[in-house]
Amino acid sequence: DQQVKQNSPSLSVQEGRISILNCDYTNSMFDYFLWYKKYPAEGPTFLISISSIKDKNEDGRFTVFLNKSAKHLSLHIVPSQPGDSAVYFCAASAGRSGNTGKLIFGQGTTLQVKP
Amino acid sequence: NAGVMQNPRHLVRRRGQEARLRCSPMKGHSHVYWYRQLPEEGLKFMVYLQKENIIDESGMPKERFSAEFPKEGPSILRIQQVVRGDSAAYFCASSPQSLGETQYFGPGTRLLVL
Numbered sequence: 001d002q003q004v005k006q007n008s009p010s011l012s013v014q015e016g017r018i019s020i021l022n023c024d025y026t027n028s029m030f031d032y033f034l035w036y037k038k039y040p041a042e043g044p045t046f047l048i049s050i051s052s053i054k055d056k057n058e059d060g061r062f063t064v065f066l067n068k069s070a071k072h073l074s075l076h077i078v079p080s081q082p083g084d085s086a087v088y089f090c091a092a093s094a095g096r097s098g099n100t101g102k103l104i105f106g107q108g109t110t111l112q113v114k115p
Numbered sequence: 116n117a118g119v120m121q122n123p124r125h126l127v128r129r130r131g132q133e134a135r136l137r138c139s140p141m142k143g144h145s146h147v148y149w150y151r152q153l154p155e156e157g158l159k160f161m162v163y164l165q166k167e168n169i170i171d172e173s174g175m176p177k178e179r180f181s182a183e184f185p186k187e188g189p190s191i192l193r194i195q196q197v198v199r200g201d202s203a204a205y206f207c208a209s210s211p212q213s214l215g216e217t218q219y220f221g222p223g224t225r226l227l228v229l
Contacts, residue, residue: 043220100171105157
């Protein structure tokens with residue numbers, strides 16, 4: 001039962017353009033969403049998060065949008081840079097609803113930014 | 116400000132041996148989570164611990180796997196009688212005191228079972 005899905009295994013964009021990574025979830029108890037970036041042979045690095053009480057959170061080049069009615073979130077990176085090339089994981093938690101806070105991860109999307 | 120530390124980074128074991136993976140959380144963090152990433156898959160939750168307590172082990176295999184987070188020292192994930200299917204990257208994450216906070220990950224331990 002895949003509660004968090006990233007349906008695009010890979011994405012390729014040109015440097016300077018916008019990268020949009022998508023994530024869908026099924027569990028309405030999720031109340032906290034995160035995006036992580038991962039390079040090979042390293043641990044996931046936290047990028048940005050959003051609480052379910054918001055619909056947008058911005059941090060520099062990264063913006064996360066949450067559409068609760070559609071159970072969909074997206075990560076926008078603009079402008080994209082070659083150093084952004086990595087695997088991006090969407091994760092969700094129901095921790096603030098009184099559960100244990102464990103993260104449920106999507107399968108990941110490999111982003112390639114071409115110079 | 117040291118991040119989450121894990122050791123060893125790489126571990127090779129033969130079938131039937133024991134594997135011990137260690138995790139030291141970030142300073143000031145008292146919540147530790149273990150995740151496993153099998154090849155070509157996303158990360159899967161295994162266990163959540165606080166000092167001296169296992170809070171949620173719903174993701175742990177029923178046999179051969181155990182975890183602890185003692186009052187002093189690192190958290191340990193122990194795998195007894197390893198099999199080839201245990202080969203994976205094991206990641207530890209920590210978070211501050213309250214639930215629902217961001218988890219910060221260590222570099223992982225890559226376990227290879229021959």
